[in-house]
Amino acid sequence: MPSESAAAAAAAAAAMNSVGEACTDMKREYDQCFNRWFAEKFLKGDGSGDPCTDLFKRYQQCVQKAIKEKEIPIEGLEFMGHGKEKPESSS
Amino acid sequence: MLPSSHPWDTVIKAAMRKYPNPMNPCVVGVDVLERSVDAQGRLHSLRLLSTEWGLPGLVRAVLGTGRTMTYVQERSVVDPAEKRMELCSANAVREMGDLGSGLGRKARDRTCSAVSFPKLTLTNVVSVSERLVYTPHPENAGGRLLTRKPSSLRGIGLAATGG
Numbered sequence: 001m002p003s004e005s006a007a008a009a010a011a012a013a014a015a016m017n018s019v020g021e022a023c024t025d026m027k028r029e030y031d032q033c034f035n036r037w038f039a040e041k042f043l044k045g046d047g048s049g050d051p052c053t054d055l056f057k058r059y060q061q062c063v064q065k066a067i068k069e070k071e072i073p074i075e076g077l078e079f080m081g082h083g084k085e086k087p088e089s090s091s
Numbered sequence: 092m093l094p095s096s097h098p099w100d101t102v103i104k105a106a107m108r109k110y111p112n113p114m115n116p117c118v119v120g121v122d123v124l125e126r127s128v129d130a131q132g133r134l135h136s137l138r139l140l141s142t143e144w145g146l147p148g149l150v151r152a153v154l155g156t157g158r159t160m161t162y163v164q165e166r167s168v169v170d171p172a173e174k175r176m177e178l179c180s181a182n183a184v185r186e187m188g189d190l191g192s193g194l195g196r197k198a199r200d201r202t203c204s205a206v207s208f209p210k211l212t213l214t215n216v217v218s219v220s221e222r223l224v225y226t227p228h229p230e231n232a233g234g235r236l237l238t239r240k241p242s243s244l245r246g247i248g249l250a251a252t253g254g
Contacts (some may be wrong), residue, residue: 016121019141019162027122034123038107038134043100043171047132056126063122067139072162074124074139 018059020066026059099174099227106176107136107167117142124164134169140180174227 018027033052041047067074120141127135140163146154165180 017119017141019120019122019139023122030123034126035104035108039100039104042128042134042169043103045171047128047134047171050128056123059123063124063139072139074162074164 018063018066019070019072020062023059023062023066026055026062030055030059100171103169103176106178107169117145119143119160131170132172134167134171136165136167136169138165138167139163140165 015028016031018024030052033055037051041049118140120139122139122141123136124139125135125137129135142161142163163180165178167179168175168177170176
């Protein structure tokens with residue numbers, strides 16, 4: 001049944017880790033909130049009223065810190081505090 | 092054109108939650124870097140996929156696990172009104188070496204992920220840059236089409252197309 005497979009997929013996705021070890025719990029909490037809103041509201045045409053903004057903010061702060069500490073190359077994300085790096089053209 | 096009997100929203104939910112994926116066990120981390128709904132009601136997401144190269148343990152111990160990871164940025168746009176999803180990704184590869192500098196050289200490789208039906212497995216298509224667009228199948232209300240629009244091909248000797 002679609003709802004059972006969606007629930008199983010949501011559980012599996014929630015089991016993935018974050019790039020920052022300290023952020024994994026926050027990530028999973030946010031993922032559960034998002035997946036529920038995405039399936040029950042957004043895909044059904046009701047994209048307003050995202051209930052996950054507070055969870056996302058906390059999670060984001062943690063991830064930004066981890067990305068800076070690990071010096072992960074992220075292009076074009078100004079809020080990360082990295083320099084603006086233009087993508088190299090494929091060669 | 093690959094018709095499928097899965098409803099569109101089931102496909103999209105699966106595409107958004109495709110990790111962990113037994114066909115790609117090297118993805119060890121998934122993070123959302125940005126997410127927003129635009130004025131047209133489309134959901135834009137930028138995700139960071141942390142993938143482990145799978146090098147021998149001794150090599151990883153010498154280099155440190157931070158240097159053996161590849162980070163893929165995946166951008167997606169989901170339009171629930173048009174029943175359309177676009178997905179593309181790009182690699183930022185940190186090369187090994189430079190043990191003293193602590194930085195390593197960085198190179199960028201634009202690749203894309205291809206979702207194949209009906210198993211919804213994910214394969215990395217190296218050297219091909221594509222936009223994937225999912226729309227409902229015009230003749231089969233329960234199915235959907237995957238339209239590939241190659242924007243550039245590298246290393247295969249074909250002319251790049253716009254896109």
